[in-house]
Amino acid sequence: MDPVHLSGLFPPRLLDRLRELAAIDTDRCVQDFADARHRALLADAEVLITGWGCPRLDDLAVTALPRLRTVLHAAGSVRGLIGDAFWDRGLLVSSAAAANALPVAEFTFAAIVFAAKDAFGARERYRATHHHQSPAETAGLGTYGRRVGVIGASRIGRRLLELLRPLDLDLSISDPYLDAGQAAGLGARLLELDELLATCDVITLHAPDLPETRHLLDRRRLALIPDGATFINTARGVLVDEQALTDELASGRINAVLDVTTAEPPLPDSPLYRLPNVFLTPHIAGSLGNELVRMGQTTLEELDRYRTGRPLIHQVRREDLARTA
Numbered sequence: 001m002d003p004v005h006l007s008g009l010f011p012p013r014l015l016d017r018l019r020e021l022a023a024i025d026t027d028r029c030v031q032d033f034a035d036a037r038h039r040a041l042l043a044d045a046e047v048l049i050t051g052w053g054c055p056r057l058d059d060l061a062v063t064a065l066p067r068l069r070t071v072l073h074a075a076g077s078v079r080g081l082i083g084d085a086f087w088d089r090g091l092l093v094s095s096a097a098a099a100n101a102l103p104v105a106e107f108t109f110a111a112i113v114f115a116a117k118d119a120f121g122a123r124e125r126y127r128a129t130h131h132h133q134s135p136a137e138t139a140g141l142g143t144y145g146r147r148v149g150v151i152g153a154s155r156i157g158r159r160l161l162e163l164l165r166p167l168d169l170d171l172s173i174s175d176p177y178l179d180a181g182q183a184a185g186l187g188a189r190l191l192e193l194d195e196l197l198a199t200c201d202v203i204t205l206h207a208p209d210l211p212e213t214r215h216l217l218d219r220r221r222l223a224l225i226p227d228g229a230t231f232i233n234t235a236r237g238v239l240v241d242e243q244a245l246t247d248e249l250a251s252g253r254i255n256a257v258l259d260v261t262t263a264e265p266p267l268p269d270s271p272l273y274r275l276p277n278v279f280l281t282p283h284i285a286g287s288l289g290n291e292l293v294r295m296g297q298t299t300l301e302e303l304d305r306y307r308t309g310r311p312l313i314h315q316v317r318r319e320d321l322a323r324t325a
């Protein structure tokens with residue numbers, strides 16, 4: 001991984017634990033499998049702990065890591081990380097995506113409450129007019145009975161529903177892999193995507209980036225979103241037709257909270273930076289700062305299970321990648 005992430009993932013207490021669990025040189029962080037300085041180390045390695053900035057495990061890595069049995073990824077998706085040659089070797093793979101899901105769900109929870117109260121719009125108007133809004137001017141706002149639609153019963157989508165359950169919201173979900181009974185178990189009503197878009201006041205996207213989810217929200221579907229509704233995207237920019245979304249936002253018809261965009265950052269002239277009805281953040285919903293430690297902790301727990309012959313809790317199988325992030 002990029003060594004800048006090491007101290008966040010593994011603060012001293014966890015580094016000590018790592019040294020207890022494995023024969024490891026915690027001062028060495030490999031970023032290039034062709035680097036001759038690491039050849040002997042890699043030739044012996046049975047477990048690889050990876051993170052953001054790890055080069056792809058491709059044919060070169062297969063040659064460099066002949067004894068590798070397990071990859072423990074101290075970050076989210078392993079989609080871009082593990083090449084076919086490694087999957088073919090039957091490698092055991094685990095990821096800390098479940099730990100990374102928690103802060104995204106928390107961020108989205110906050111965005112939903114702010115959207116329901118039009119806090120983003122109120123801030124803009126307050127700055128411009130200094131007008132102190134009275135409760136009489138807030139008809140139609142608020143969280144009570146607010147219709148919230150979640151797209152994707154993913155790790156993040158499920159955690160979000162858990163956080164939202166104590167509120168007086170009206171929750172719906174859309175996911176082609178979910179049935180009505182499972183949705184009810186999550187505290188939500190199962191809807192087809194078009195119906196969810198047409199009937200919710202706040203819509204939040206948590207589906208994975210797959211070939212079939214590219215532009216899942218195309219121009220036709222974005223037009224279904226009711227006037228005044230808020231669209232939240234903490235998933236991936238490519239799931240949305242960004243030009244169509246920008247057109248809807250520029251018309252002022254809907255609002256958006258966007259933590260992800262197609263290009264990150266968006267091009268300098270993108271209206272997304274300037275539109276008053278867009279709350280744009282630089283991909284911060286996932287683990288940052290002190291939240292990284294959860295992913296390090298998860299990785300060490302997996303390492304301990306591997307070491308003692310117990311099944312991994314967060315194993316990723318090659319076939320899972322057809323429907324997961």
Ligand SMILES: NC(=O)c1ccc[n+]([C@@H]2O[C@H](COP(=O)([O-])OP(=O)(O)OC[C@H]3O[C@@H](n4cnc5c(N)ncnc54)[C@H](O)[C@@H]3O)[C@@H](O)[C@H]2O)c1
Nearest residue numbers: 152153154155156175206207208209234235285286324325
């Ligand atoms: N903003 C951030 O910092 C951040 C951090 C972590 C993850 N993410 C993104 O959040 C999204 C969710 O991540 P995750 O780890 O919870 O995903 P996940 O891998 O748990 O999601 C898999 C589930 O998504 C559902 N799904 C699959 N296809 C779908 C479709 N067409 N429509 C609706 N649902 C579908 C299925 O239930 C599947 O089991 C991903 O796009 C991921 O890249 C963003």
